[in-house]
Amino acid sequence: MNNMEIDNQMPSDRTPEGKFSIPVIAVIGLPLLTLLILVFIGFGLTLRDHRSELTKAYSERMSKAVALDLGRQLSDLITPVEQYVDGVTRQIKAAGCKTTACVNSLIQKEYLKPDLVPLQIAGIRFGGMDGRLNGAFRYQEKQVEFAGRFDSIEDNPSRFAVTLAGRELFSFVFDLYSQGWYQAGMIGKSAVWSAPYHGDNANNLCQQGALQDWSLTRIVRIDDPDGKPLGVLGADMCINEIGALFKRVTSGHTVEKISIITPSTERIFIENEKVTVSPALLPVQEADAIPLGSGDLHRWRVAVTLDPGLSQQIAWDWRQISLLLAGFLISIILTALTASLVVKPLMKLSRAVTDVGDLKLETPISISTGIKEIGLLASVIERMRFVLHRNQTRLEFLAYHDPVTGFLNREGLARAFDLASTREGHVDLILIKVRNYHQIASVFGDAVLTRLLIDRINTVRTMFEGGVVGCLNNNQIACIFQSSEGIDIAHMQQVLAAMRLPYEDNGIRILLNIAGSVSSKHGQIELFDSLLRRANEAMHYAEETKSEDAVWYNPALIQDLRAVLDFGGDITQAIARGEFLVVYQPIVELRTGQIVEAQASVVWHHPEFGEIRSHKFMPILKRNGSIRHLGLFVMSRAFEFLHDFKRRSPDKKLLIGVKLSYAQLMDPLFVERVTELQAEWNISAPEVNFIITQNTAMLEDQQIFRVMRKLRKLGFSLTIDQFAMAHSTVNGTTALQYDGMMIGPDVYRGIEQPGVERIILEAACELARKLGMERIAVGIDNHAIIQPLIECGCSFGRGPWFGKSIDEQTFLARYDENAAMFTDEVVS
Known part of the structure; x- marks a missing residue:
């Protein structure tokens, strides 16, 4: 595309027909007005949200306080049970029991001292490795004595008998090994709480009263002195105590609902005046559930739901509405003042930019304004006008030179060839290609490759004194050399030998794979593109044949390639x-x-x-x-x-x-x-x-x-x-x-x-x-x-x-x- 075609495609400076012309006051004033209104609206919303956040923070602190208080009360409730189980475990270890009979005899002694057993414990049980289960239970709430017994039948361990005051109530088939509390106790040596359960008569000792349907069991594995498991000791605690605790906490108007989430994801809560345990079907967010942090219940969490009135969103009031209306009026006034100060200098600046766009660079740009940004913009446009002429000179240089090496590019070489063609003599175009330039660039980087090309271009300039040397691309050096008789083979061999010498850069030694070709001017009228095409064909043949010497373009030499x-x-x-x-x-x-x-x-x-x-x-x-x-x-x-x-x-x-x-x-x-x-x-x-x-x-x-x-x-x-x-x-x-x-x-x-x-x-x-x-x-x-x-x-x-x-x-x-x-x- 020539310069005339480019000028014809230059956009017109007239306003296109059929389109609106928007005044600058609208361009500046409307966005500014909108911005100010949005600022005041945002301020009102921030104030409202801040009040809501304060209410939310108060609610969260209230939830944590309730949870901590519940944790302390729950700790007071379960700590005696934990201490009692730990004490019995120590007695069994001190006795050095090696059989389940020994363990059962020690536990039976506990039945005979019921006043030493915390009232929270509804029953004590021991399941041995032989599949037998023995224990005692308190039949009524707050009863001190262990009136009931449950034992595996002597001649049939798979059956289980429950007696009260020496009278057998019932018996049934019972598999100790399938019980969850027994399996959980056998896993580790430390005492743990079982998951809440609502089981049959064999499992659940809490069957009296509206809140006595669910139980927790403190379980611990009993080992003999050699570390061999003898069985699992369990102390049952009715959750009615927890239910009573829940009812006390929720009796006021602060807490609407409270529940405990166990490590096995069961949720304990009050429903219809009854303790209920169910899987946590809905996910419990970490922010809503607070760790209890008491004893080994540190993995248990409590979720507190406050009364809705404490976390209700704050509504708009008349003060916020008044603030927004005042902000709207202030926004209109500020917009009008700003537009009057900005529009006139901007119109002058617009004319100045138009002059620079039309390359009318003679008149300096001078705009008097009290607005710093417009003055700064005018100063920048003035510097642009000054720099344009200098950039034109640089662009002309870049049009004929390689921007990386600074040597002539293809256009520069073509212009140099046109000048050489006007003089008498033999004109040759020498191409030298660095075939492994990709490997050099990938391993050592483009900077090293650039320095290598500059070094080899200087070598060519030295060996072709008076020649015009340039760089066609990242891997090809070209030289236009004018002489009386042309280049001989011996000279080209010396050039290629010098080009193939290893290049050293900061301790790096790089081997070069070099190929060369020569094309000579034919006739008085010759285009550089034709000369370059023939040199490239000769270079292609040199690469295909892996020639160590330079290849002169010769149609007969590459006729087989031309035929193909x-x-x-x-x-x-x-x-x-x-x-x-x-x-x-x-x-x-x-x-x-x-x-x-x-x-x-x-x-x-x-x-x-x-x-x-x-x-x-x-x-x-x-x-x-x-x-x-x-x-x-x-x-x-x-x-x-x-x-x-x-x-x-x-x-x-x-x-x-x-x-x-x-x-x-x-x-x-x-x-x-x-x-x-x-x-x-x-x-x-x-x-x-x-x-x-x-x-x-x-x-x-x-x-x-x-x-x-x-x-x-x-x-x-x-x-x-x-x-x-x-x-x-x-x-x-x-x-x-x-x-x-x-x-x-x-x-x-x-x-x-x-x-x-x-x-x-x-x-x-x-x-x-x-x-x-x-x-x-x-x-x-x-x-x-x-x-x-x-x-x-x-x-x-x-x-x-x-x-x-x-x-x-x-x-x-x-x-x-x-x-x-x-x-x-x-x-x-």
Whole structure:
């Protein structure tokens, strides 16, 4: 878009027709009036809420005071029972009883001293480990003597007899071990209170009077001197005492209702003049329930409900209404005064802003006002006017220079090339690419990468004296060099050698992977974009062939790539003609050398150019979309191969690895195609490992993320390479659970000796391990690197050392040889 088009799109300064023009007094006055009214309303509401809070605080303090008083009274009620049970327990321990008979004899002595037993205790019982229960009870309230007895029948412990004054009242079948009080007592050695219960005649000794239906039992386990349990001692207390306590507390007009919540969530309360115990069906808030804090009942809580009149919400009164009306009038007056002081300076300021927007910067902005903020705003706009010219100069600089390094960018280089083209001589464009810049940035940070680029740009400027040097992106240095005869090969070799020297920064030593290309000007009329395109094509060829020397652009040199680029036929026809062959490369476990996976790739047997490896034609097929057809073919052949392998060797396991491209994952029917092939060849999802490489955008694209998430849910394994992991965001890397990470030679080069390279690899492997990923080193071409890779944390490996990509039959033969080695080891 040129400047004229931009000017034509500039908005008009006229007010659009058909729209309202709101005066500034309304813009300022109405919000201010509203704000002031809201302030006074808020003040009234705050005052009302404050009074309500005071009432609420009083109610809470009243509830706590009632609860504490109840706790003290309840403590006075139950403390004698606790002390009595503790005393009997000490007597039994002092006697050194080893049998239940000994314990029963001591307890019977207690029956004979009823005046020493607190009146709160309605009965004493002892259940032995032999299943027998013996005890005595007071038949009437406040009766001192223990007139009643209950004992297991001598010849039939499973039956239970109740006698009163020596006369048997009744007997029935009784299972001591199923009783809750007995089970609770056997759990620990300390004395505890049982949960409230309303049981049968065997359990409940509180059957007289309106408040005598529920009981509590103080229980403790009795052990012999060797620590072996003999049984459980229990002292029953009728809750009618608690009921009487409740009635006294609620007899006034302060407390409406009071209840105790036990640790087992039972609620004890008065209902219809009767003590009632029920589960706490409604949740009890911690703020409503107060701990008793008495004895071992510290886990019991009391909930107090005050009379509704004490916590009633305070209503509006005439004073608050009058305050709000006065606030409304004051708000109107203040709004009118403020508007008169603000509107006129704001109108002047509006005209000044309009002038600055139209770039009419000659007239200084001067506004006299007593309002500090408007004066400050006018001063800021004046500084903006002053800074605009300086910023224009800076913007012009940034338009032709890289903002990070300060060297020429693409536009600056293009302008420099146009100036060089007007002079006589040979003009060359040299591109030098730092191929491992992603790894450098991810490990050492962008700041180190920037300093490295500046250092190498200065090196290029030194070796091409008089040349124009710039930075095209984060990893590519460009130099426009004019000479009489052009650059020779020897000079470029010296330049690349100097560029490949390790870079040292604050004790860090970084190895560089450098590639270079050269493109020369053809003819008098030449565009920089054409020269740069040819240099990039030569750079692409240098990277594909892994050339150590610089590559000069030569159409004949890369005609095979151009032929593939110009390929216009239907890729499905080439597949149907059998021009593509799927090959498999083994992935082995580094420690053992056992083959665990076969990674599928494809070779094109072109009728004109012969065998073309995938790294040459895959990028082109990815760009024109044909990769979808070829990818489906490779996946189908890989699944068929795995199916044949399972049928041939059902007792062995082998994973199949298949690479996925951006275009494949963008196919909306990709997951359906995968599941169809899976069903056709009877392949289980965990046997397939999909590999995502060399495209970090794939980890960020939401459509692709949804496809990969579906694959993950289906059970397929996902593996990414270290390149993609290092340059994606944290969300892109961790949003899915990946199963593996592939690590290339650029990362593990030079790890045979201790140094920075080894530390980098160890850090990458440790990160992958913490994320639950297997570490797979690729490109292994010698045995000496294997042990250092294992020491750094790599588990698996692939590369020429373990075998190149081979056809199905050759791979199966190779797998059989490898498997036989491990079979022989197991047998031996």
